[in-house]
Amino acid sequence: MSVIDVHRAHSLDKAHAREAAETLAQDLSRQFDVNYQWEGDVLRFKRSGVRGQLTIDHNDLHIHLELGMLLRPFKSRIEQEIHSQLDQIIQA
Numbered sequence: 001m002s003v004i005d006v007h008r009a010h011s012l013d014k015a016h017a018r019e020a021a022e023t024l025a026q027d028l029s030r031q032f033d034v035n036y037q038w039e040g041d042v043l044r045f046k047r048s049g050v051r052g053q054l055t056i057d058h059n060d061l062h063i064h065l066e067l068g069m070l071l072r073p074f075k076s077r078i079e080q081e082i083h084s085q086l087d088q089i090i091q092a
Contacts, residue, residue, distance in 0.1 A: 001067065002072045003065065003067070004052070004064070004065040004067065004078060004079045006064075006079070006082055006083065007063075008061045010060065011059065012090065014056070021054050024054070024089060025043055025054070028081070028082070033047055035047055042055050043055075045065065049067065050066065051065070052064050052065030
């Protein structure tokens with residue numbers, strides 16, 4: 001199991017942080033065919049070979065993904081896409 005663990009500080013209010021997380025989830029869903037659903041302030045991701053969550057805190061977004069063996073070669077691409085999307089949506 002390969003793990004991606006990203007923390008990103010933010011100064012967004014809760015509604016805008018949730019909106020940013022939803023934007024990220026939609027993009028990852030389109031690019032990597034990932035299903036997701038909200039459970040309170042936790043956004044859970046799942047598809048064959050990957051599972052994880054995005055947790056919204058008052059000043060931190062925390063993304064934790066566990067990649068299965070077949071997605072391990074795409075770890076750097078997925079992690080890079082997460083960072084890129086967070087850069088765009090947090091500063092938007």
